[in-house]
Amino acid sequence: MLSKKSQYAFKALTYLSEKYEQGPVLISDIAKKKKIPLKFLENILLELKKAGILDSKKGKGGGYFLQKAPDQITMATVIRLINGPIAMLPCVSLYFYERCSNCNEKVCGLHDMMVEVRDATLNIVDNRTIKDLLVNGKG
Amino acid sequence: MLSKKSQYAFKALTYLSEKYEQGPVLISDIAKKKKIPLKFLENILLELKKAGILDSKKGKGGGYFLQKAPDQITMATVIRLINGPIAMLPCVSLYFYERCSNCNEKVCGLHDMMVEVRDATLNIVDNRTIKDLLVNGKG
DNA sequence: AGCATAGCCCACCAACTCTATAGACTTATA
């Protein structure tokens, strides 16, 4: 399941997409409009910034804004950053790989099945961007 | 991610599949062979029993055994039971549905995308059984 | 320079989940 943090991240990104190239947006504005706890949102936005998805400006007239176009930010990137692995097992993860204890990947039926699930999921989230979250202007 | 509990469950079910229709298997036997903490395994097997997947016999000569054939137990069933929802959002779950707070499912891009992911995943785990975990006799 | 603005950073907390264990209880078989 996606954490609440992830859902907040997507809401914020949706909002920022609507304001893309319209100047910085205040954290407090996002928090209010999307009903996200302000301080929690702060952490999320900062994380997105450090990952190069958002950028910010301090001081008066400052705020957060997208660093790339909405259709250049994949769902997979955001999920991995905020939520963690997409795969259902560490031994099957591309970005968070860890080998199995007590089990040989070469002859593990579960491993093979989870590779299938991973690929089916990636086929979607790698090919969708936060632009796709904008369904007739609402998020 | 699948919890450790889920992985243990699949290991145990794999082992019991290999012994299908060969009489009850001791918890301690499963625990030893599959390197699962015994008391933890106890809870897991009991849960599987209550869900109608396993059955057991007490007393001498007792143990656990599959209640249905390995190819009649879907992966989806076990995952839902031990791990929880398969969907990435409650508002998209078939068996653990909860409506979104602060968001209208009818016009939510994230919702629609997560439906896609859910269906892609279900397409696999609904059509695979624990029999498919038996790759040349190993689990 | 000085002040207000607004993001940055650090530390902390309560609640919950996950993993695991302990011990007493019940039932079945020989």
Place this chain on the structure above:
DNA sequence: TATAAGTCTATAGAGTTGGTGGGCTATGCT
């Protein structure tokens, strides 16, 4: 009736999640 083996309840430590508080730092305006 002794013993084997599953059942049940409770608990505990570690880690994660969701959230808050307070001070620091950079920016822009006057």
